[in-house]
Amino acid sequence: MTRKFDIKNFIISHMIEFLLVVLIVCMAVAAPGFLSTNNILNIFRNVSLKGVIAVGMTLVIIGGEIDLSIGSQVALGGVVTAYVSQFLIDRGIPIEYSALIGLILATAVAILAGIGHGMAICRFRMPSFIITLATQSVMYGLAAIICGGFPIINVFPSWYNFLGTGKLFGFVPFQAVILIIVFIIGWFLMEKTDLGRSIYAVGGNAESARLSGINVQKVKIVIMVAVQLMALLSGTMNSAQVRSATFGFGRGWETLVISAVVIGGASMSGGVGKIWGTFIGIMFTGVISNGMTLLNVNEYMQYVVNGALMFFAVMFNTYMNRARH
Amino acid sequence: MSILSTLNITKDYPGCRALDNVSVNFDSGRVHALIGKNGSGKSTLIKVFSGAISPTSGEVFLDGKKLNFQGPTDALKSGIATVYQELSLIPYLSVAENIFLGRLPKKGKTIDWKTANERARQLLHKMNVDIDPTERVYKLSMWQCQVVEITKAMSYNPKVLMLDEPTSALAQNEVHSLFNAIRALKKQDVIIIYISHRLQELWEIADTVTVLRDGYFIGNVQIGDVTYNDIVRMMFGEVEIRHRPVDLVARDKIVMSVKNLTRKDKFENISFDLKEGEILGIAGMLGSGRTELLRCIFGADPFDSGEILINGRQVPKNISPQIMKSLGLGLTPEERKTQGVILIHPIRDNLCYASLDKICDRHILNKNRRDQFAKRQIEDLDIKIPDSLAPVSSLSGGNQQKIVVGNWLNTSPRIMLYDEPSRGIDINSKQQIFQIIWEQSCKGISSIFVSSELEELLEVCHRILIMHSGKIIGEVNPGEYKIDMLYTATMGGKVL
Numbered sequence: 080m081t082r083k084f085d086i087k088n089f090i091i092s093h094m095i096e097f098l099l100v101v102l103i104v105c106m107a108v109a110a111p112g113f114l115s116t117n118n119i120l121n122i123f124r125n126v127s128l129k130g131v132i133a134v135g136m137t138l139v140i141i142g143g144e145i146d147l148s149i150g151s152q153v154a155l156g157g158v159v160t161a162y163v164s165q166f167l168i169d170r171g172i173p174i175e176y177s178a179l180i181g182l183i184l185a186t187a188v189a190i191l192a193g194i195g196h197g198m199a200i201c202r203f204r205m206p207s208f209i210i211t212l213a214t215q216s217v218m219y220g221l222a223a224i225i226c227g228g229f230p231i232i233n234v235f236p237s238w239y240n241f242l243g244t245g246k247l248f249g250f251v252p253f254q255a256v257i258l259i260i261v262f263i264i265g266w267f268l269m270e271k272t273d274l275g276r277s278i279y280a281v282g283g284n285a286e287s288a289r290l291s292g293i294n295v296q297k298v299k300i301v302i303m304v305a306v307q308l309m310a311l312l313s314g315t316m317n318s319a320q321v322r323s324a325t326f327g328f329g330r331g332w333e334t335l336v337i338s339a340v341v342i343g344g345a346s347m348s349g350g351v352g353k354i355w356g357t358f359i360g361i362m363f364t365g366v367i368s369n370g371m372t373l374l375n376v377n378e379y380m381q382y383v384v385n386g387a388l389m390f391f392a393v394m395f396n397t398y399m400n401r402a403r404h
Numbered sequence: 405m406s407i408l409s410t411l412n413i414t415k416d417y418p419g420c421r422a423l424d425n426v427s428v429n430f431d432s433g434r435v436h437a438l439i440g441k442n443g444s445g446k447s448t449l450i451k452v453f454s455g456a457i458s459p460t461s462g463e464v465f466l467d468g469k470k471l472n473f474q475g476p477t478d479a480l481k482s483g484i485a486t487v488y489q490e491l492s493l494i495p496y497l498s499v500a501e502n503i504f505l506g507r508l509p510k511k512g513k514t515i516d517w518k519t520a521n522e523r524a525r526q527l528l529h530k531m532n533v534d535i536d537p538t539e540r541v542y543k544l545s546m547w548q549c550q551v552v553e554i555t556k557a558m559s560y561n562p563k564v565l566m567l568d569e570p571t572s573a574l575a576q577n578e579v580h581s582l583f584n585a586i587r588a589l590k591k592q593d594v595i596i597i598y599i600s601h602r603l604q605e606l607w608e609i610a611d612t613v614t615v616l617r618d619g620y621f622i623g624n625v626q627i628g629d630v631t632y633n634d635i636v637r638m639m640f641g642e643v644e645i646r647h648r649p650v651d652l653v654a655r656d657k658i659v660m661s662v663k664n665l666t667r668k669d670k671f672e673n674i675s676f677d678l679k680e681g682e683i684l685g686i687a688g689m690l691g692s693g694r695t696e697l698l699r700c701i702f703g704a705d706p707f708d709s710g711e712i713l714i715n716g717r718q719v720p721k722n723i724s725p726q727i728m729k730s731l732g733l734g735l736t737p738e739e740r741k742t743q744g745v746i747l748i749h750p751i752r753d754n755l756c757y758a759s760l761d762k763i764c765d766r767h768i769l770n771k772n773r774r775d776q777f778a779k780r781q782i783e784d785l786d787i788k789i790p791d792s793l794a795p796v797s798s799l800s801g802g803n804q805q806k807i808v809v810g811n812w813l814n815t816s817p818r819i820m821l822y823d824e825p826s827r828g829i830d831i832n833s834k835q836q837i838f839q840i841i842w843e844q845s846c847k848g849i850s851s852i853f854v855s856s857e858l859e860e861l862l863e864v865c866h867r868i869l870i871m872h873s874g875k876i877i878g879e880v881n882p883g884e885y886k887i888d889m890l891y892t893a894t895m896g897g898k899v900l
Contacts, residue, residue: 273764280757283746290704290743291758291811292729350748 094399095342095359102366110373116250118369123255126365128153128313129332130258130358133339134265135306135357137357140340141269142302143205143282143349144200149336150187151218152310153329155317158222159185161231174236182239189311192218195306200303201296215333218397222326229313230325235318243319254316261309266354278302283350339364340390364388406432406467406563408453408484408595413462415448422448423459424619430612432563435586435596437610437627439603441639445619446599447707450566452891453499453597454486455479456574466563488554489572495542500524502541503556524614526554532588533581546690547578551585553568564595571602572828575690575856576891577590583609583872601830603635603685615639622808640832648838657717659850660819662701670696674710678819683851685865685882687858687894693874694854696736698821702735703728703850714819723810729758734812738823738854740801742873744808747797751789752778754807759814766767781810785840802833809840820844826860838864870894 090097106113132149139146163181167299168174192214199210245253270273279289281298289295310329318324343360345352367388408430423445430436440446451457454463455473463864464471466482473479477487493502500520509519524537533551535619541549550570557565567586571579586609587850588598598610606613613630615622622638635872660678661779665671671693678684688694700707712719725735737743745754755778756763758891763774777791785806789799796807807824812820822841826834841851841864855861861868862882870878870893878893 137442214533270768273769274765274767275758276753276757276760276769279744280755280768284742287746288757290702290725290735290737292725293757293760294726325788350746 083234091399094395095344095356095363099359099366102363102370106366106370106373110370113370113373116204118373120250120252120255122362122365122369123258124252125369126361127252127254128317129259129336129339129364130361131264131316132309132313132332132336133357133361134261134354135302135309136336136340137265137352137354138269138278138302139207139306140337140345141282141352142278142298143285144299144302145337145347146196146207146211146306147216147302147333148192148196148211148215148218148331149306149310149313150329151215151222152192152307153314153317153332154222154324154326155218156185156189156224156311156314157324157325157328158226158231159188160315161234163317164234165231168234174234175238176359178234178236178239179299181234185311185315189307190304191382194308196303196307196402197296197300200299207297219222219326219330226324226326228326229321232323234324235322240319240322242316244322254320257312257316261312262354262358263379265357266383269354274298274301279350281349289365334389335364338385338392341389342397343394346396347393358393405593406595407465407633408564408597409465410449410452411463411465413452413459413464415445415457416460421451421619423616425462426616426619426621428614428621428624430564430595430597432593432595433590434611435590435598435609435842437600437606437613438616439600439606439613439635439639440616440622441832442863444616444639446616448619449616450486450568450597450599453479453484453564453566455484467869480560480562483561484566485557485560485562485564486566487568487570489569491549493541493549493552496540498538498540499528499535499544499552500537501529502552503537503559505556514685515784520770524555524561527559528552530588530592530762531555531558533585544550545578547574547582550574550582554585554589558589558592558594562594564597565589566597566599566876568599569601569828570598571600573876576858577689579605588646590843599723601828602857603632603831606628606635617641636831648683648865649842649846652681652683652842652866654679654845654850656680656846659714661713661716663706663711665697665700665712665819667696667700667705667707669874671750671871674876676876676879678850678852680850681730681845681848683845683853683865685861685868686852686854686871687861687868687890688854688856688871689894690856692871692894695823697871698735698823698852698854699737699813702733704735726746729815730815732818733821734758734815734817734819735821736805736808736812736825737826740804740808740827740878745796745804745811748795749786750793751782751796751799751807752792755781755810755814758811762815777814781806784813786836800829800833802829802836805829805833805837806840809837813840813844817854818849820849820850822853824855825853826855826857834860859887862887862890 101126112118136146147336160178160181163184163262167180169178196207196210199205200207242252247253247256277298280293281295285295314329339360340357342363343353343356345356367384368381371384409428411427413423413426426449429644439445451460455476455478458473472774503524504520509516521537528535530536531551535548535551542550569584574582610626610627611629613635614624617639655678659680663675665674674697696705699705701712703725719731733810741747756774759777763770763777770837782789782792787803787806787810796804825837841853845851853861862885865882868880868882869876870880872894879888
């Protein structure tokens with residue numbers, strides 16, 4: 080029952096990796112300095128904010144759902160932490176602890192949001208697209224109300240800021256390390272645990288999975304919570320990086336996150352996808368945006384390119400899936 | 405009078421020859437059954453007729469005119485219409501709208517409903533059925549949908565009408581209504597090609613039988629000249645039809661008791677005991693409540709009142725498939741493709757979804773054990789696969805069914821519930837499935853077996869409960885009961 084090695088199949092199933100290599104070669108030629116250690120670490124750091132969410136989103140998409148509210152969670156998470164921290168500082172609690180308590184509360188909010196999404200999917204049989212479109216607006220509004228429309232500043236201690244700007248060994252951005260760790264955990268979860276296999280099963284066919292005695296509700300709640308927690312992690316890293324929190328953070332990130340997952344080969348109908356694919360997908364978007372910056376492409380042009388990228392990625396995937404069968 | 409004929413049709417696929425020099429003739433005004441086990445080439449031949457594929461060599465003639473199709477629309481233009489197994493009707497549109505979809509008669513710019521309904525009524529009338537053209541399709545029963553589908557095909561005035569397993573989703577009483585409609589069609593001078601897995605219906609509906617095996621034309625016979633065994637021999641060469649081993653007896657221990665189980669509007673007051681190693685059949689028409697009963701026992705649907713005892717212990721009322729699995733139950737659902745397997749996922753994974761807890765140590769997957777679990781079922785159940793990583797969708801119906809069974813056998817169940825395990829699969833695979841059920845019975849595993857094919861129940865089970873309109877109306881012993889008596893009983897007649 081071993082597969083014969085087939086070069087054509089190998090290329091088809093690793094097409095996106097080849098494209099990434101081609102892209103890197105093109106960039107290296109077009110933009111001098113692209114391959115420098117600093118720039119490469121920079122790419123990792125730049126993609127880390129969206130990359131950690133993409134890991135959560137991969138679980139959600141493989142599980143047959145979607146979460147459009149992650150951008151708002153990025154803002155809300157940072158704002159809740161900052162607001163609570165400010166509140167406690169005003170009452171004489173040292174800044175080191177106030178931010179920690181804020182972060183714990185923000186975690187509780189993110190978990191509640193995820194559970195809420197999961198319950199609405201299972202109990203009320205609502206499409207996650209609509210649920211999270213609604214909560215996207217709700218959470219954005221809450222973030223704006225809490226911070227009063229202005230950035231909250233001077234509420235983060237140095238350990239918190241390390242999450243945003245810290246460096247290991249003096250040159251490896253801590254955010255890049257977090258990114259790699261999250262990807263490894265995601266990969267382990269999906270490939271090596273019964274929970275991961277259950278996510279594939281539920282996304283592939285929820286009714287078959289249920290009749291195989293898999294707890295579909297638990298799986299749906301777990302994935303919706305996971306992506307919210309990853310959005311919170313991203314929001315924490317983001318507010319630490321800019322040393323303040325406000326409601327405008329994360330606006331529109333869902334487009335880029337979802338396109339990274341889809342470029343990586345996940346199917347929007349669920350049951351298909353790989354964490355490794357998402358890693359390639361997020362690097363793909365990172366290399367393109369880094370290249371555009373190096374080549375001095377207009378900032379707004381980058382939106383056009385990102386949207387186009389998502390469109391063509393889906394087209395490409397659909398085509399490849401047909402070619403494979 | 406028209407004739408559809410092929411001359412030395414051959415179709416090669418990479419690595420295999422699906423049709424080998426097949427020459428056949430079909431004339432109008434009669435029903436021609438086209439049969440063969442999976443892989444016999446009958447689907448390939450149908451695809452050639454319907455223009456979906458073109459043969460590697462050989463020719464097709466309709467009334468002496470050579471046909472050369474570029475695609476399915478060409479076939480329809482030349483007068484060949486096909487009704488596929490999967491119905492293509494749109495539920496929320498009316499019968500007439502479905503029949504004339506895309507070509508509704510118009511008055512100026514607007515749709516002329518009066519003419520559309522009148523023409524639909526005439527077409528339906530020709531088939532001897534009384535269906536209101538303005539009715540929404542979702543309100544119709546399965547056989548009526550099938551008739552509407554046929555009417556739609558007939559509205560193109562075809563010379564050839566191909567019916568692909570029209571009865572596969574119908575209950576026995578519905579089959580009769582459909583057959584009446586098909587018989588009415590014979591008067592319309594059309595060549596009817598009828599494909600079916602249900603051999604026993606051929607004597608009711610077919611005039612001739614054409615058999616293919618492994619891509620070869622085996623024979624064309626008048627239905628009156630042959631017996632069931634003759635046909636089976638033509639399809640399979642020499643095979644032995646197995647019967648339940650006589651030494652297979654149920655033990656005394658009661659493993660499951662169902663007491664006064666009721667689910668509103670589905671079934672009521674169902675009570676029975678299941679013994680260790682026993683194979684208990686449930687006979688009933690579609691809609692008798694048999695599928696709903698199995699699903700409730702397995703915890704897939706909730707029940708309203710009554711109780712279920714496993715090994716004498718009462719099952720909590722908020723049951724779920726998870727709980728029932730932990731108590732040793734397994735269910736192979738009626739809808740294999742949508743409820744039994746995950747079509748896009750590999751064979752290997754599909755064999756292990758119900759036993760994920762067994763192939764994991766503290767939630768961490770043990771790959772060796774997973775591969776062993778998959779391999780064990782592939783070997784034990786004789787599942788024919790190219791590669792254990794191929795998707796289940798690439799398998800035949802019979803092998804898919806074995807995947808569903810294997811998925812459950814990997815959980816080491818004590819009680820297996822089989823809902824229509826033999827639907828839409830060929831005789832060889834059916835026999836293998838029965839063999840598996842017998843082998844499990846030998847090991848002391850009890851089974852509940854639901855089927856609309858009554859002769860199967862008589863062949864496989866120790867004991868048969870008869871269900872009608874949500875109630876158990878009798879219990880029979882297969883040894884003392886004949887098929888026609890069982891049939892009458894499931895239709896609501898007296899149990900003798």
